[in-house]
Amino acid sequence: MDMPRNEVRTPRFDQYSTSKYLEHASEQARQRNYNDFLIVDVDAHHYENESYKDVFSYIDSPVIRRAAMESTKRGGRSSMLNSQVGYQDLGGRITRHDLRRLEQTPPDTHRDIAMTKAWMDAMGVDYACLFPTPMLFLGLHPQVEIEVAMAQAYNRWLCERILGQEPRIISMLYLPFNDPEAAYRTVQEFGDRKGVVGFMVTSPRYKPVHDNVYIKTYALLEEIGKPISFHAAYNWNDQALSMANRFIAVHALGFMWFNMIHMTNWVVNGLPERFPKLKVMWVESGLTWAYSLMQRLDHSYMMRTSDCPSLKRRPSEYMREMYYSTQPMEVPQDLSILEATFKMINAETQLVWSSDYPHWDFDLPSVIYDLPFLKEEAKRNILGANAARLFGLDTKPVKKRV
Amino acid sequence: MAEWFVAKAAEMSDGDRRIVSAGRHEIGVFCKDGAFYAYSNYCLHAGGPACEGLMINRVVDLIGPDRTYLGQAFGDEMHFVCPWHGWEYDIETGECAGDRKLKLRKYDVVRRGEDIFVVA
Numbered sequence: 169m170d171m172p173r174n175e176v177r178t179p180r181f182d183q184y185s186t187s188k189y190l191e192h193a194s195e196q197a198r199q200r201n202y203n204d205f206l207i208v209d210v211d212a213h214h215y216e217n218e219s220y221k222d223v224f225s226y227i228d229s230p231v232i233r234r235a236a237m238e239s240t241k242r243g244g245r246s247s248m249l250n251s252q253v254g255y256q257d258l259g260g261r262i263t264r265h266d267l268r269r270l271e272q273t274p275p276d277t278h279r280d281i282a283m284t285k286a287w288m289d290a291m292g293v294d295y296a297c298l299f300p301t302p303m304l305f306l307g308l309h310p311q312v313e314i315e316v317a318m319a320q321a322y323n324r325w326l327c328e329r330i331l332g333q334e335p336r337i338i339s340m341l342y343l344p345f346n347d348p349e350a351a352y353r354t355v356q357e358f359g360d361r362k363g364v365v366g367f368m369v370t371s372p373r374y375k376p377v378h379d380n381v382y383i384k385t386y387a388l389l390e391e392i393g394k395p396i397s398f399h400a401a402y403n404w405n406d407q408a409l410s411m412a413n414r415f416i417a418v419h420a421l422g423f424m425w426f427n428m429i430h431m432t433n434w435v436v437n438g439l440p441e442r443f444p445k446l447k448v449m450w451v452e453s454g455l456t457w458a459y460s461l462m463q464r465l466d467h468s469y470m471m472r473t474s475d476c477p478s479l480k481r482r483p484s485e486y487m488r489e490m491y492y493s494t495q496p497m498e499v500p501q502d503l504s505i506l507e508a509t510f511k512m513i514n515a516e517t518q519l520v521w522s523s524d525y526p527h528w529d530f531d532l533p534s535v536i537y538d539l540p541f542l543k544e545e546a547k548r549n550i551l552g553a554n555a556a557r558l559f560g561l562d563t564k565p566v567k568k569r570v
Numbered sequence: 571m572a573e574w575f576v577a578k579a580a581e582m583s584d585g586d587r588r589i590v591s592a593g594r595h596e597i598g599v600f601c602k603d604g605a606f607y608a609y610s611n612y613c614l615h616a617g618g619p620a621c622e623g624l625m626i627n628r629v630v631d632l633i634g635p636d637r638t639y640l641g642q643a644f645g646d647e648m649h650f651v652c653p654w655h656g657w658e659y660d661i662e663t664g665e666c667a668g669d670r671k672l673k674l675r676k677y678d679v680v681r682r683g684e685d686i687f688v689v690a
Binding site: 174175176177178179189191192193195196258259260261262263264528529530531532534535 | 574575576577586587588589590591592593612616617618619621622623624626651653654655656658
């Protein structure tokens with residue numbers, strides 16, 4: 169219970185702690201009794217660039233490893249890796265992006281683990297599926313061998329230094345999708361590692377998901393029962409998006425764009441029929457794109473079944489069996505529109521909550537818990553039980569009591 | 571309703587602020603151009619600490635007489651920004667810059683001698 173207080177304080181910009189920054193999130197967790205049930209965050213992030221030197225030491229090739237290590241000497245960047253224009257901190261208005269450097273963490277715990285658990289505890293989260301940040305753009309790197317080298321190094325580093333140390337942090341590992349053989353080997357090598365609950369393709373890239381070169385990887389994932397996810401991001405250099413002049417436009421469109429293409433190719437090429445047991449998940453595109461695309465594809469499908477003869481049902485019926493992460497969840501002023509979206513995607517079984525913390529547009533569990541049209545069981549499914557089923561997690565809460 | 575001590579008037583200069591936990595209310599009190607403004611510290615969006623972020627002038631597009639775009643500048647209107655997601659509020663009204671129909675709860679500020687109090 170929050171006790172009445174009487175105190176005066178001055179906001180400080182020379183100090184920072186995640187637990188204080190998220191005190192209002194903790195209040196929400198207490199008021200809503202999150203201690204009583206499981207909350208799984210299927211999409212959260214760390215800044216792997218802060219550990220580049222350590223990550224690079226895991227690169228197999230001595231030539232690439234040396235080049236990568238040398239590239240870290242000019243602090244804060246690596247000339248080996250690609251990036252994107254994107255002022256996500258809103259010109260300093262999202263203060264945590266800068267101030268997090270001031271956070272004090274215990275010397276005997278990896279800083280990424282300590283900082284991740286700090287926000288998980290503040291929000292009432294039991295498990296968090298951790299993804300990288302700059303590497304979301306690695307599928308656009310002009311050198312395929314660098315994507316492969318970084319993916320291998322990062323996955324090994326993550327398994328050893330993070331997942332192996334902290335059972336509440338899980339991940340879907342990076343698939344170096346531009347090299348199909350390397351992607352296959354990644355699933356082989358890491359499929360049974362501790363904390364690995366699936367594999368992730370960063371969506372901004374220009375390889376069609378229905379290419380035959382990927383079939384054996386999908387078959388292997390289906391066989392081991394682990395999901396494949398497509399994590400959205402943007403490419404401001406994409407020919408169409410390069411016409412946009414503000415980050416808001418690139419973000420609003422870009423985070424849907426690649427997933428719309430990959431989803432469309434996935435469905436019209438009949439992959440759901442070829443891999444009926446493969447679990448497929450779409451991450452960080454929000455929900456409106458799926459609501460729209462289902463209707464769009466169904467409309468065309470009935471006239472053009474000869475374009476997609478592998479399908480035995482309407483495209484939306486396959487899409488309704490896939491999984492969707494919530495964030496950034498569009499909340500229209502008229503909630504009946506959101507309710508219709510939830511109905512369209514079978515939210516009670518297919519929707520999985522995500523925070524995207526610490527990124528600029530993160531969501532709290534209350535974005536789901538406070539929806540008036542959901543019953544308590546549906547809230548708990550979306551906030552944790554659906555993800556537990558998808559990832560094979562125990563449904564008993566393991567969070568630090570809020 | 572009660573009056574809750576904020577600060578000595580002399581302790582707050584232009585651009586200063588305090589966060590007051592007043593019973594079950596959490597209130598941001600701003601000092602701007604000699605006036606005091608007090609608003610709920612809970613952002614209308616997701617409940618973030620709305621009064622604890624940057625204070626920054628509103629950004630405006632510069633549009634020429636021929637309606638061409640000429641660039642951007644900082645305008646006169648002072649905003650405070652929720653540090654969680656960037657929702658901006660007008661410091662003089664508590665209105666949300668993105669939708670003026672939305673307003674943070676406003677609290678009265680009273681001065682008794684050299685002491686500033688907020689009423690909640």
